[in-house]
Amino acid sequence: MRRAPARRLATALLALSTLAPLALAAPQAQAAPPTAVVSATDPSADDCPPHGLDPAIVARLDQAIEQTRQEAGVPGVTVGLWFPGQGSYIRSTGTADTATGAPMKPYLNMRLGSVTKTFTATAVLELVDDGLVGLDDPISAYLDGVPDGEHITIRQLAEMRSGLFTYSADPDFQHALFSDPTRPFTPQELLAYAFRHDNVFPPGTQFQYSNTNYILLGLLVEKLAKMPLADFIHQRVLEPSRLHHTLFPQGAEFPKPHAHGYTNQTLTGAIADTTHWNPSWGWAAGAMISDLHDMHHWAKDLATGTLLSPATQAQREKFIPVPGFDGAGYGLGLFNTHGWIGHNGSLPGYESVVMYLPEQDATMVILLNTDILHNGFEPSTLIAKAITSIVTPDHVYELPAEG
Helix, strand or coil, X not given: CCCCCCCCCCCCCCCHHHHCCCCCCCCCCCCCCCCCCCCCCCCCCCCCCCCCCCHHHHHHHHHHHHHHHHHHCCCEEEEEEEECCCEEEEEEEEEEECCCCEECCCCCEEECHHHHHHHHHHHHHHHHHCCCCCCCCEHHHCCCCCCCCCCCEHHHHHCCCCCCCCHHHCHHHHHHHHHCCCCCCCHHHHHHXXXXXXCCCCCCCCCCCCHHHHHHHHHHHHHHHCCCHHHHHHXXXXXXXXXXXXXXXXXXXXXXXXXXXXXXXXXXXXXEECCCCCHHHCHHHHCCEECHHHHHHHHHHHHHCCCCCHHHHHHHCCCEEXXXXXXXXXXXXXXXXXXXXXXXXXXXXXXXXXXXEHHXXXXXXXXXXXXXXXXXXXXXXXXXXHHHHHHCCCCCCCCCCCC
């Protein structure tokens, strides 16, 4: 589901690539939570105080992460695990810049890909709480020109059941992006690529991950809030959640320090450095930037509905099964994968996993600087599976082999 046929240029970008659906393994005996591997005085340490619990767990994690990183050809990865009251684990391994050999570090900024959708959906749901829009309102009541928009609801856009074609699967869009990955795209240009295609199915009848849905939701926020989406997310999401290292970029800006990203999603298939590619093509579906510290905090705020009313959070958590992926469900900009709640992301050069496990008040964040598949699997999924097989074997994050 991740890649387009032959050249992997279609859904790879932020569409089904960012889905990384999560079929989970059968329950096993529960392992002890891990211990921390950074000191509280280390400038790269997060604010969750480390506790030494079981050095054997730390050793297993170190070995599993490094082995998986090397086998999958990942230049660098940062992992954060937090089990409040029990222990935490923060580890960076590999390189942030293959040209200089600079090491990956926990404090580096990273591109998030489709974790951006969690912020866009939260913004929409805040407008629901404000009484400015209803989840079952048609998008045509707010935005013109959406194919079958009088029958597509806000809810269906957020839960990936609109039937709208995803612009990132359009061959002309792919050629435009990869011919000049530094060029800017407007939301209207992105929608034009999508709307030249027939809708894939009648609204509400199926699930299909489509970036087009979230471009429309971003425009909806702008219209109702009467301000740019980036400003609304900053004021109503980032500030209340104290995410001071998280950014919705206007263009290709990428605050330092940051890791370089690497992809083979190019016109020739050669590996390219994507660090300064313009993520405007992902906009409300995948343009944001953050770091380990902020994603640690966002994972719980997102999964527990800190910024929303209980009633609206309950609507968000109406998870619809993801066909073909046992145990995975999608709500309103939110996955539920056998207890792990959150989202993941993938765009050329970067991948992310931001998840919270309410059963154990546990958080897992994975940030890495490549999206190149290994044996048909997302590298972030391989690392997440290796980690959760050790620390939460009853809740193993796993992506099935692709067909």
